[in-house]
Amino acid sequence: MKQFFGENYVHHGEIIQLPLDFVRQLCLKIQPERPECRCDKDMDTLSGYAMCLPNLTRLQTFRFAEHRPILCIEIKPKCGFIPFSSHVSQEIKHKVCRYCMHQHLKVANGKWKRPSKYCPLDLFSGNKQRMHFALKSLLQEAQNNLKIFKNGELIYGCKDDQDCVSDWNELARHLKPFFFPSNGLVSGPHCTRTIVKELIHVITMALLSSTDTCRAGDMKTVPISQGRSYCEASAFNKELVRNGKHKLENSGLPRGCLLYKTLQAQMLDMLDIEGLYPLYSRVEQYLEEFPEERSTLQIDGPYNEAFYEKLLDLSLEDDGTVAFALTKVQQYRIAMTAKDCSIMIALSPCLQDECSEQRPVVLTSKSRFTFSVSVLDLDLKPYESIPHQYKLDGEIVNYYLKNVQAKEDPVMSNLFKENEDCTLVLHKV
Numbered sequence: 510m511k512q513f514f515g516e517n518y519v520h521h522g523e524i525i526q527l528p529l530d531f532v533r534q535l536c537l538k539i540q541p542e543r544p545e546c547r548c549d550k551d552m553d554t555l556s557g558y559a560m561c562l563p564n565l566t567r568l569q570t571f572r573f574a575e576h577r578p579i580l581c582i583e584i585k586p587k588c589g590f591i592p593f594s595s596h597v598s599q600e601i602k603h604k605v606c607r608y609c610m611h612q613h614l615k616v617a618n619g620k621w622k623r624p625s626k627y628c629p630l631d632l633f634s635g636n637k638q639r640m641h642f643a644l645k646s647l648l649q650e651a652q653n654n655l656k657i658f659k660n661g662e663l664i665y666g667c668k669d670d671q672d673c674v675s676d677w678n679e680l681a682r683h684l685k686p687f688f689f690p691s692n693g694l695v696s697g698p699h700c701t702r703t704i705v706k707e708l709i710h711v712i713t714m715a716l717l718s719s720t721d722t723c724r725a726g727d728m729k730t731v732p733i734s735q736g737r738s739y740c741e742a743s744a745f746n747k748e749l750v751r752n753g754k755h756k757l758e759n760s761g762l763p764r765g766c767l768l769y770k771t772l773q774a775q776m777l778d779m780l781d782i783e784g785l786y787p788l789y790s791r792v793e794q795y796l797e798e799f800p801e802e803r804s805t806l807q808i809d810g811p812y813n814e815a816f817y818e819k820l821l822d823l824s825l826e827d828d829g830t831v832a833f834a835l836t837k838v839q840q841y842r843i844a845m846t847a848k849d850c851s852i853m854i855a856l857s858p859c860l861q862d863e864c865s866e867q868r869p870v871v872l873t874s875k876s877r878f879t880f881s882v883s884v885l886d887l888d889l890k891p892y893e894s895i896p897h898q899y900k901l902d903g904e905i906v907n908y909y910l911k912n913v914q915a916k917e918d919p920v921m922s923n924l925f926k927e928n929e930d931c932t933l934v935l936h937k938v
Contacts, residue, residue, distance in 0.1 A: 624650075
């Protein structure tokens with residue numbers, strides 16, 4: 510994934526050996542602290558090996574700020590585009606994004622109490638107004654898409670499905686020393702709103718900042734304009750429609766920023782799961798006949814230079830070969846990994862004389878921060894998960910069509926029709 514995100518923002522870790530007794534003791538010690546939903550997954554206590562990775566709630570670029578308080582925001586942005594594939598069978602998938610549809614199924618299944626107003630297309634739009642709305646929506650309903658850490662400790666967000674800390678006043682109390690260190694702001698609702706606004710501004714600027722170059726930086730999967738740039742279910746979009754506006758501004762992301770790179774990797778899903786699944790079946794059929802070819806096809810790696818080179822073939826002309834099918838399957842796995850990654854933004858206050866051109870800095874009304882941005886959760890999505898994704902996609906769409914779209918006011922959908930002649934009839938009263 511370094512090829513897509515860049516060297517400085519992906520931490521591959523280091524394999525280290527551990528005494529087995531230490532691993533067993535560690536397993537026993539952390540078990541009571543684990544969320545209930547994770548307790549069915551056991552730690553490997555037999556191999557004696559582990560991955561040593563940096564603590565991404567700390568600044569990764571500059572050691573000078575380590576003694577200062579550190580604020581870290583973790584965002585799981587999810588998929589930032591609407592499918593543009595001709596293989597999509599339900600028109601709703603060309604209008605409403607996967608995240609917004611999935612929210613309703615998750616609420617129905619008891620995963621969350623209420624749907625979030627967050628829409629990934631707003632965050633990936635590059636339009637600051639839409640981005641601010643998206644981040645505010647995440648702060649209102651964090652679910653597992655946003656967490657905030659202070660000096661490595663979780664102060665805002667969900668530890669698991671049930672345990673959510675989402676008190677804005679409490680959050681403002683933690684953040685006030687970062688954003689208003691002189692204590693010049695009065696307490697109360699105004700103070701909370703002002704601090705949250707400053708936080709959203711800082712996150713936006715960090716997400717839009719240019720990052721280092723990467724090999725895939727010039728690989729364009731599809732012009733962004735080819736897909737729809739907004740989601741009809743977005744709360745921001747619905748508000749515009751209610752106010753009689755039909756056009757959402759899509760400013761576009763700076764080519765060097767991390768969101769742009771993330772979106773590019775996501776858009777390797779060029780066929781949608783509906784177009785991809787028959788190709789997966791073709792590979793599966795081949796492997797049933799020639800199981801010994803699994804390693805040759807690099808299904809399970811190694812994810813080396815040869816693997817990466819195959820990903821660069823963006824052709825959509827199916828020649829009926831296993832090679833074509835496999836390339837699309839591997840591109841889909843990369844895309845799914847990018848759709849589920851997390852972005853970590855670590856911030857530390859800095860004085861003006863400590864900031865130089867070599868260190869990225871973001872300014873607020875009363876403070877300045879140096880920051881680092883990292884990406885994690887980049888283990889390649891397993892080949893075996895594709896049938897599950899295909900089944901889940903159908904469940905999400907069918908539930909939305911049956912239980913959400915069917916109940917929406919038909920007048921709302923008519924408001925989306927553009928350039929349509931109409932007659933206004935005036936009656937005497």
